[in-house]
Amino acid sequence: MGRSRRHRPAPKPTEVDEAPQPGPWWRRWPSKLWAGLLASGLIAAVAPVLVTQNIGGLSDRFQQALGSDALRVHVTARDELSPGPFRIWALESGLGPDGTIISNPADMAGLLTSGRAVSLVESTHEVTVENMRRATATITSIRAVPLRRLPPLAGAVVDARTGGGPGEGPIELRFDLDDLDAAARDNKGARYLDDAGLLLTAGETLRFRIVGQSTRAYVEWDIEIGFIASGAQGAVRAAGNAPFRTTAVSPTYAEHYVWSPDGLRASTAAELCGTDCRSLTS
Numbered sequence: 308m309g310r311s312r313r314h315r316p317a318p319k320p321t322e323v324d325e326a327p328q329p330g331p332w333w334r335r336w337p338s339k340l341w342a343g344l345l346a347s348g349l350i351a352a353v354a355p356v357l358v359t360q361n362i363g364g365l366s367d368r369f370q371q372a373l374g375s376d377a378l379r380v381h382v383t384a385r386d387e388l389s390p391g392p393f394r395i396w397a398l399e400s401g402l403g404p405d406g407t408i409i410s411n412p413a414d415m416a417g418l419l420t421s422g423r424a425v426s427l428v429e430s431t432h433e434v435t436v437e438n439m440r441r442a443t444a445t446i447t448s449i450r451a452v453p454l455r456r457l458p459p460l461a462g463a464v465v466d467a468r469t470g471g472g473p474g475e476g477p478i479e480l481r482f483d484l485d486d487l488d489a490a491a492r493d494n495k496g497a498r499y500l501d502d503a504g505l506l507l508t509a510g511e512t513l514r515f516r517i518v519g520q521s522t523r524a525y526v527e528w529d530i531e532i533g534f535i536a537s538g539a540q541g542a543v544r545a546a547g548n549a550p551f552r553t554t555a556v557s558p559t560y561a562e563h564y565v566w567s568p569d570g571l572r573a574s575t576a577a578e579l580c581g582t583d584c585r586s587l588t589s
Contacts (some may be wrong), residue, residue, distance in 0.1 A: 376534030410570035
């Protein structure tokens with residue numbers, strides 16, 4: 308009997324996986340990439356707000372670390388450098404022969420701007436205060452600082468009141484240079500600043516017309532402005548190396564002059580002052 312054949316099952320064909328069909332493009336991006344884009348979008352939206360709120364504080368702290376003052380104060384007009392104010396002036400020394408050649412307003416202005424003439428009793432100047440920080444600063448004090456005191460100037464006196472009075476300034480502050488406190492006061496004599504101080508917003512400027520007065524001495528002086536900015540206290544001065552100057556009236560002068568449209572002419576104590584030149588400002 309013959310051997311029967313055993314049929315082996317035919318091998319199954321190898322199954323080939325069909326390539327998956329690509330889905331929508333937004334599904335093919337990795338989830339991490341989506342997270343990154345979402346985060347960057349949030350940052351882009353929030354960053355301007357954060358920068359706006361914080362860059363001012365960072366800048367202020369940086370300037371403070373460098374020792375930069377929050378307020379800047381500078382002189383915009385000086386009493387003795389303007390030919391406009393017409394009042395009574397005193398000089399440390401007499402004019403001598405120079406008095407005979409002052410015959411027109413230009414020459415008179417030259418005398419006033421030469422640095423020799425000082426306004427009697429009170430002198431007037433203008434200063435500007437500017438907040439250099441991005442944050443609001445608070446001015447806490449404004450006071451005069453006498454730097455030097457001497458007897459009243461008595462070399463010569465020049466009466467130039469015929470030209471009219473000086474103009475008014477923006478905010479007038481008056482300082483009694485004979486007072487040890489010498490705090491800023493208004494036209495009525497009241498202190499200009501209260502305990503709350505004066506707020507100065509970022510970039511804001513204030514202009515002051517400052518008037519220093521002395522009835523006792525010749526005074527070289529400056530003003531000092533105290534402030535608080537970014538949580539720190541500070542102080543700035545205005546005049547720098549060229550202090551303001553005011554002189555009281557001397558009872559007598561070596562020379563006496565009167566200015567008129569016809570020029571400067573020599574006068575006498577009897578004609579100009581009577582028995583006491585302090586009557587000039589009474």
